[in-house]
Amino acid sequence: xGDLLAARSQMAVSLGFHILFAVVGIAMPMLMVIAEVRWRRxxxxxxxxxxxxxxxxxxxxxxxxxxxGTVLSFELGLLWPGFMRFAGAIIGMPFSLEGFAFFAEAIFxxxxxxxxxxxxxxxxIAAGMVVALSGAASALFVVIANAxxxxxxxxxxxxxxxxxxxxxxxxxxxxxxxxxxxxxxxxYAATGFAVAGIHGFLLLxxxxxxxxxxxxxxxxxxxxxxxxxxxxxxxxxxxxxxxxQPTKLASMEGQFHTxxxxxxxxxxxxxxxxQRTRWAVEIPGGLSLLAFHDPHAVVRGLDxxxxxxxxxxxxxxxxxxxxxxxxxxxxxxGIWIVIAAWRRRDLAADRWLMRAVALAxxxxxVCIEAGWTxxxxxxxxxxxxxxxxxxxxxxxxxxxxxxxLVISALxxxxxxxxxxxxYDLVMRSPVTREGDAAATAPAAA
Amino acid sequence: xxxxxxxxxxxxxxxxxxxxxxxxxxxxxxxxxxxxxRAEQRVLIAEAIGPIWEANHVWxxxxxxxxxxxxxxxxxxxxxxxxxxxxxxxxGIVLRGSAFAFRSYGSSDDAPQRRWGRVxxxxxxxxxLVLGICIGAIASGRVGDxxxxxxxxGATESFVSLYVTPxxxxxxxxxxxxxxxxxxxxxxxxxxVEAENAELREDFRRRxxxxxxxxxxxxxxxxxxxxxxxxxxxxxxxxxxxxxPLHILTGIVAIVAIVAxxxxxxxxxxxAAVAQVSLILWGWAAAQAPYLVPPTxxxxxxxxxxxxxxxxxxxxALGALVLFPSLTYLFRLFKSDRAREPAPERSE
Numbered sequence: 030x031g032d033l034l035a036a037r038s039q040m041a042v043s044l045g046f047h048i049l050f051a052v053v054g055i056a057m058p059m060l061m062v063i064a065e066v067r068w069r070r071x072x073x074x075x076x077x078x079x080x081x082x083x084x085x086x087x088x089x090x091x092x093x094x095x096x097x098g099t100v101l102s103f104e105l106g107l108l109w110p111g112f113m114r115f116a117g118a119i120i121g122m123p124f125s126l127e128g129f130a131f132f133a134e135a136i137f138x139x140x141x142x143x144x145x146x147x148x149x150x151x152x153x154i155a156a157g158m159v160v161a162l163s164g165a166a167s168a169l170f171v172v173i174a175n176a177x178x179x180x181x182x183x184x185x186x187x188x189x190x191x192x193x194x195x196x197x198x199x200x201x202x203x204x205x206x207x208x209x210x211x212x213x214x215x216x217y218a219a220t221g222f223a224v225a226g227i228h229g230f231l232l233l234x235x236x237x238x239x240x241x242x243x244x245x246x247x248x249x250x251x252x253x254x255x256x257x258x259x260x261x262x263x264x265x266x267x268x269x270x271x272x273x274q275p276t277k278l279a280s281m282e283g284q285f286h287t288x289x290x291x292x293x294x295x296x297x298x299x300x301x302x303x304q305r306t307r308w309a310v311e312i313p314g315g316l317s318l319l320a321f322h323d324p325h326a327v328v329r330g331l332d333x334x335x336x337x338x339x340x341x342x343x344x345x346x347x348x349x350x351x352x353x354x355x356x357x358x359x360x361x362x363g364i365w366i367v368i369a370a371w372r373r374r375d376l377a378a379d380r381w382l383m384r385a386v387a388l389a390x391x392x393x394x395v396c397i398e399a400g401w402t403x404x405x406x407x408x409x410x411x412x413x414x415x416x417x418x419x420x421x422x423x424x425x426x427x428x429x430x431x432x433x434l435v436i437s438a439l440x441x442x443x444x445x446x447x448x449x450x451x452y453d454l455v456m457r458s459p460v461t462r463e464g465d466a467a468a469t470a471p472a473a474a
Numbered sequence: 475x476x477x478x479x480x481x482x483x484x485x486x487x488x489x490x491x492x493x494x495x496x497x498x499x500x501x502x503x504x505x506x507x508x509x510x511x512r513a514e515q516r517v518l519i520a521e522a523i524g525p526i527w528e529a530n531h532v533w534x535x536x537x538x539x540x541x542x543x544x545x546x547x548x549x550x551x552x553x554x555x556x557x558x559x560x561x562x563x564x565x566g567i568v569l570r571g572s573a574f575a576f577r578s579y580g581s582s583d584d585a586p587q588r589r590w591g592r593v594x595x596x597x598x599x600x601x602x603l604v605l606g607i608c609i610g611a612i613a614s615g616r617v618g619d620x621x622x623x624x625x626x627x628g629a630t631e632s633f634v635s636l637y638v639t640p641x642x643x644x645x646x647x648x649x650x651x652x653x654x655x656x657x658x659x660x661x662x663x664x665x666x667v668e669a670e671n672a673e674l675r676e677d678f679r680r681r682x683x684x685x686x687x688x689x690x691x692x693x694x695x696x697x698x699x700x701x702x703x704x705x706x707x708x709x710x711x712x713x714x715x716x717x718x719p720l721h722i723l724t725g726i727v728a729i730v731a732i733v734a735x736x737x738x739x740x741x742x743x744x745x746a747a748v749a750q751v752s753l754i755l756w757g758w759a760a761a762q763a764p765y766l767v768p769p770t771x772x773x774x775x776x777x778x779x780x781x782x783x784x785x786x787x788x789x790x791a792l793g794a795l796v797l798f799p800s801l802t803y804l805f806r807l808f809k810s811d812r813a814r815e816p817a818p819e820r821s822e
Contacts, residue, residue: 085579086579088575088578088579089575089576089579089580091528091575092528092571092572092574092575093571093572093575095528095531095571096531096567096568096570096571096572097568098535099531099534099535099564099567099568100564100567100568102535102538102539103538103553103560103564105542106542106549106550106552106553106554107553107557107560107561110549110550110551110553110554111550113542113546113549113550113553114546114547114549114550115546116546117542117543117545117546117549117550117778118543118544118546118778118779118782119782121539121542121543121544121546121778121782121786122543122782122785122786122789124539124542124543125539125540125543125786125789125790125793126789126793127539128532128535128536128539128793129789129793129796129797131532131535132529132532132536132793132796132797132800132801133796133797133800135528135529135531135532136529136800136801136803136804137800138528139524139525139526139528139529139804139808140525140803140804140807142524142525143524143525143807143808144525144807147807148807192779194778194779194781194782195781196781196782196785197785424553424554424557425554425624426554426557426636426637427633428633432557432561435561435565436561439565439568439569443568443572446572446576450576450579450580453580
């Protein structure tokens with residue numbers, strides 16, 4: 030393995046690992062606050078139990094997210110010193126803002142976790158809300174930094190160095206809005222359905238379990254709206270990519286040749302040597318319609334740029350198909366749940382629905398990994414789109430396979446432990462049945 | 475303006491050392507927990523660190539972000555030259571944080587608790603050591619030298635002489651040991667204030683005094699070794715005009731800290747320990763001013779464009795407006811004497 034590939038693999042492992050925890054850190058506090066609010070309103074002790082358990086889970090996941098985020102902030106320099114030297118002054122701003130959001134998140138998570146009996150109920154809920162909001166704000170700022178790599182703005186190039194640096198213009202890069210919106214919705218959808226899926230699975234065994242029924246509802250409140258809105262956000266993102274990063278769009282779609290009225294390809298596998306995408310279901314004019322809202326629009330193919338500027342097309346195409354396919358499943362499932370809830374059906378007792386929810390549990394996270402693969406691999410061979418090649422950003426230190434293996438081993442180890450701890454936490458759930466005395470304590474109010 | 479930003483970076487590093495440093499020091503005392511009250515010592519440490527360590531850790535993020543935003547060349551240079559120790563430090567940070575969280579919020583069974591406690595303690599010892607080594611390497615000037623010759627001789631020189639020798643020398647190891655001793659000293663001194671019963675307080679008083687002795691030994695060692703391994707550093711520490719008053723002041727607060735521990739004036743000892751550690755840090759900074767990485771990067775030649783620095787100061791001011799009230803609230807809640815009176819409900 031060459032040094033560049035090792036560095037890219039280490040970055041991929043670090044990002045792929047961190048994103049799981051970051052996403053939970055964004056959405057989980059929301060679940061925990063909703064559960065606490067319901068407990069304070071109804072006096073139903075099951076909700077308190079839920080809030081406490083979710084807070085515990087959040088604490089573990091946040092800690093791992095915080096340290097793996099620290100690793101990334103260092104790795105930007107450890108692996109890509111050329112990139113940081115060029116870009117630090119331009120995109121340091123969103124990272125600095127993220128630093129403060131992270132501060133707020135860490136401080137108020139401490140207050141929330143250790144403050145159950147020390148502060149008033151109102152202050153405790155407020156602390157939880159600050160955690161939820163600053164988690165979202167952190168995501169906003171970090172994704173803005175990534176958006177700048179996709180559509181760099183706020184500077185001019187002179188002899189390969191940036192001049193006229195305008196950090197605010199850099200933050201207002203055209204990719205910022207579509208990327209941030211897509212990521213935030215993804216975080217709520219993935220976490221909501223992951224949690225709902227776990228409890229849905231357990232409800233299949235015991236549909237009257239009071240604890241799991243409440244957990245399911247709260248998780249769906251967070252996950253369903255985000256999953257239903259996500260296709261709209263996806264459309265905004267697609268139109269952004271079509272306009273600003275045509276090569277990435279061509280890779281996502283396996284579009285080798287520039288053509289008017291380009292078809293939408295579902296599935297299939299791009300054969301780079303033959304320059305065509307095989308075995309795809311093609312919908313005539315579909316891609317032109319989706320990308321430009323005009324079935325006859327011209328879509329630029331990979332042939333518009335030299336071959337050395339192509340990303341690894343099959344990876345991008347397959348990752349994109351996975352993301353869209355599973356995302357569609359979540360959106361349709363969301364609509365099913367809304368209809369069932371609207372008809373006042375007992376969701377937990379609907380075995381087919383619970384099977385579908387249980388199946389959805391890992392899907393949101395798979396979507397997120399696939400989506401980041403699309404955006405990161407799709408940007409290659411550039412680290413800053415059109416400005417700096419990834420190969421020019423990498424550290425001069427040889428032997429990068431060693432840190433890659435060290436970090437990978439560390440994260441494999443941590444991943445196994447976290448999975449086991451969460452499994453343990455879920456398996457110790459209360460077994461109170463609906464209607465039992467403990468489950469329906471008299472309302473405090 | 476670049477100087478202002480550099481001073482802010484130093485303040486943030488100072489905060490990290492005083493706060494997160496003590497959290498690492500707590501881990502050191504977890505490692506060395508002995509005697510009949512071993513379990514109580516560990517509980518006290520965990521309770522002292524629990525609510526605040528995540529927030530304390532963020533100071534490091536702030537230092538890193540500040541460095542790559544306002545001094546991007548310095549950040550990328552350090553990341554190249556110190557790749558190996560920084561990666562080791564990251565492994566330590568990851569293991570320390572995760573192990574602590576697993577122990578606090580995971581299963582309360584005995585065996586995993588002990589196992590995670592072990593990982594937490596060992597990582598808490600290793601991380602400050604490596605952090606100190608990195609600082610020693612910067613101070614010695616070898617990191618700067620390496621970065622200066624990398625463009626010409628990067629291809630011919632050996633891996634070890636480029637990526638290991640600059641940070642691994644008796645001097646840097648002595649600075650690493652000094653950092654470890656300082657963190658342990660801070661933690662023990664804080665814990666004398668936070669302990670709830672007299673016996674525990676005495677345990678940590680003894681530990682603080684031992685750590686103070688270790689600080690003296692390692693500081694002395696580092697100073698001697700600086701003579702041969704970091705000549706620029708020792709020149710700065712000895713020759714410049716502010717050197718003598720600063721050393722005298724550092725010496726005085728160090729003695730005050732020890733005497734206060736001796737006569738059991740806990741709060742005074744804590745104040746003196748904070749002052750002592752801060753003065754050592756500022757002494758290092760003053761000795762290499764105006765360089766961030768001597769002899770290569772100075773505040774003047776490595777700063778980001780003016781537009782970035784200006785905006786950064788604005789962001790910092792706004793951030794501080796949110797940060798300081800929140801931090802005050804956090805520490806009031808968990809660290810004031812009043813807060814400790816009602817026994818906190820232990821989350822199962």
